[in-house]
Amino acid sequence: xxxxxxxxxxxxxxLRRIEGxxxxxxxxxxxxxxxxxxxxxxxxxxxxxQAVSLGLLDEHLKHCVAQAVAEGGEVAEExxxxxxxxxxRLVRS
Amino acid sequence: xxxxxxxxxxxxxxLRRIEGxxxxxxxxxxxxxxxxxxxxxxxxxxxxxQAVSLGLLDEHLKHCVAQAVAEGGEVAEExxxxxxxxxxRLVRS
Amino acid sequence: xxxxxxxxxxxxxxLRRIEGxxxxxxxxxxxxxxxxxxxxxxxxxxxxxQAVSLGLLDEHLKHCVAQAVAEGGEVAEExxxxxxxxxxRLVRS
Amino acid sequence: xxxxxxxxxxxxxxLRRIEGxxxxxxxxxxxxxxxxxxxxxxxxxxxxxQAVSLGLLDEHLKHCVAQAVAEGGEVAEExxxxxxxxxxRLVRS
Numbered sequence: 001x002x003x004x005x006x007x008x009x010x011x012x013x014x015l016r017r018i019e020g021x022x023x024x025x026x027x028x029x030x031x032x033x034x035x036x037x038x039x040x041x042x043x044x045x046x047x048x049x050q051a052v053s054l055g056l057l058d059e060h061l062k063h064c065v066a067q068a069v070a071e072g073g074e075v076a077e078e079x080x081x082x083x084x085x086x087x088x089r090l091v092r093s
Numbered sequence: 094x095x096x097x098x099x100x101x102x103x104x105x106x107x108l109r110r111i112e113g114x115x116x117x118x119x120x121x122x123x124x125x126x127x128x129x130x131x132x133x134x135x136x137x138x139x140x141x142x143q144a145v146s147l148g149l150l151d152e153h154l155k156h157c158v159a160q161a162v163a164e165g166g167e168v169a170e171e172x173x174x175x176x177x178x179x180x181x182r183l184v185r186s
Numbered sequence: 187x188x189x190x191x192x193x194x195x196x197x198x199x200x201l202r203r204i205e206g207x208x209x210x211x212x213x214x215x216x217x218x219x220x221x222x223x224x225x226x227x228x229x230x231x232x233x234x235x236q237a238v239s240l241g242l243l244d245e246h247l248k249h250c251v252a253q254a255v256a257e258g259g260e261v262a263e264e265x266x267x268x269x270x271x272x273x274x275r276l277v278r279s
Numbered sequence: 280x281x282x283x284x285x286x287x288x289x290x291x292x293x294l295r296r297i298e299g300x301x302x303x304x305x306x307x308x309x310x311x312x313x314x315x316x317x318x319x320x321x322x323x324x325x326x327x328x329q330a331v332s333l334g335l336l337d338e339h340l341k342h343c344v345a346q347a348v349a350e351g352g353e354v355a356e357e358x359x360x361x362x363x364x365x366x367x368r369l370v371r372s
Contacts, residue, residue, distance in 0.1 A: 003128055011122050019115040022142075026108045035096055035153040039179045042146045043186040046139055049115075050186070050370060053135045058363040060128040061344075066355060069348040076345060084337040086132045091329060091370055092278070093136040093143070143277060151270040154251075159262060162255040169252060177244040184236060184277055185371070189314055197308050205301040208328075212294045221282055221339040225365045228332045229372040232325055235301075236372070239321045246314040272318045279322040279329070 003059030014052055021045040053090050057083070096152030107145055114138040146183050150176070189245030200238055207231040239276050243269070282338030293331055300324040332369050336362070 004011055022045060028038045060083060068079035097104055115138060121131045154176060161172035190197055208231060214224045246269060254265035283290055301324060307317045340362060347358035 002125055004122065004131075005125060008122060008125075012119055015115060015119045015122065019112060019119070022108060022112040022115055026105055026112070029097065029101060029104050029108065032095055032098060032101075035149050035157060036175055036179050038097075039146055039149055039153075040182065042142055042149075043182045046142050046146075046186045049135055049139050049142070053132055053139075054363070054367050054370065056128050056132055056135075057366060058359075060132075061340075061359045061363060062356070064128060065340075065344075066348045066359065069345045070351070072349070077341075080337075080340045080345065082129055084333070084340060086129050087336060087366055087369075088333050089133065089136045090366075091333065093139045147270070147274050147277065150273060151266075154247075154266045154270060155263075158247075158251075159255045159266065162252045163258070165256070170248075173244075173247045173252065177240070177247060180243060180273055180276075181240050183273075184240065188311055190308065190317075191311060194308060194311075198305055201301055201305045201308065205298055205305070208294060208298040208301055212291055212298070215283065215287060215290050215294065218281055218284060218287075221335050221343060222361055222365050224283075225332055225335055225339075226368065228328055228335075229368045232328050232332075232372045235321055235325050235328070239318055239325075242314050242318055242321075246318075250314060268315055272315050275319065275322045279325045 003061075003063035004056055007055075007059070011052065011055070014048065018045055018048050018052070021048065050090075057086065057090065060086075096154075096156035097149055100148075100152065104145065104148070107141065111138055111141045111145070114141065143183075150179065150183065153179075187249070189247075189249035190242055193241075193245070197238060197241070200234065204231055204234045204238070207234065236276075243272065243276065246272075282340075282342035283335055286334075286338070290331065290334070293327065297324055297327050297331070300327065329369075336365065336369065339365075 021041065025038060025041055025045065028041060065079050065083050069076045114134065118131060118134055118138065121134060158172050158176050162169045207227065211224060211227055211231065214227065251265050251269050255262045300320065304317060304320055304324065307320060344358050344362050348355045
């Protein structure tokens with residue numbers, strides 16, 4: 001079982017909302033809406049995606065990483081290295 | 094005319110691709126794909142949104158802000174203050 | 187005259203404070219303080235640097251870019267392209 | 280023993296270098312150097328701070344969080360929640 005499985009519906013709901021936000025951006029551009037207003041909505045969609053990432057990462061640490069650490073040895077080291085790499089990508093995106 | 098009007102189709106194409114990425118994220122969660130893989134795809138979608146923002150901002154400076162500055166006075170000051178606020182939101186999202 | 191010249195003392199004061207924050211980080215590491223506490227202080231120093239950047243960028247737009255735009259032609263285009271590149275670096279740092 | 284203790288000297292060296300970068304920024308402002316050049320150096324200092332954070336976080340996961348998880352129970356949950364909060368601050372700074 002994955003970390004996020006228990007909250008799957010909530011994550012799907014959030015992702016559908018973000019999909020709607022991106023479609024909304026298309027309508028704004030279609031309708032020649034003011035650049036700054038489009039930029040404001042993009043920042044909102046980016047923040048929503050970021051929040052999903054932080055939630056998934058938290059659950060990953062609690063479940064997948066914790067299980068691997070309990071197992072110990074190379075499995076644990078690899079899982080932590082993998083999580084650190086994901087954190088780096090998230091910080092730099 | 095807005096800064097991005099000349100590139101409207103290109104922006105719409107990029108936003109439709111990002112919409113597809115977000116739908117792809119839903120399928121990954123639907124199919125219980127590994128958390129790290131979902132996180133990697135979210136970082137890709139976030140970077141794509143960020144690139145759209147940077148493009149719109151560049152065009153906004155070239156057209157809307159430049160026109161206002163050429164006009165001078167309060168119009169110019171307001172337009173630059175507005176652009177700076179948008180840059181701050183972008184940096185902090 | 188540069189955009190920030192009028193506020194030079196304020197920027198120097200802020201940078202000296204950030205220098206002090208970084209020295210403080212060294213003391214924390216020297217004294218084996220808890221990782222999370224060190225991380226919290228690094229985030230504070232990073233935010234302070236970011237705020238200096240946003241201030242300088244705002245002043246740059248108001249003065250250097252506005253002057254170039256008033257001049258028009260290639261000078262204006264180069265100055266806006268340069269500002270956009272700086273915004274991109276700031277967003278991605 | 281903290282996660283970073285084994286690499287303490289390396290972290291101190293990096294932080295001293297960042298301190299030097301911030302003093303360098305002061306000299307640039309003192310000498311009225313061009314705004315964009317100052318901004319470029321601030322981005323470099325911000326990236327250096329970020330890299331220190333990512334290093335500390337990786338070591339924290341490997342040592343402090345791993346030890347707590349091996350212990351299990353509330354200690355583990357608290358330690359992971361604390362790490363997640365630090366990751367959120369890092370992503371949003």
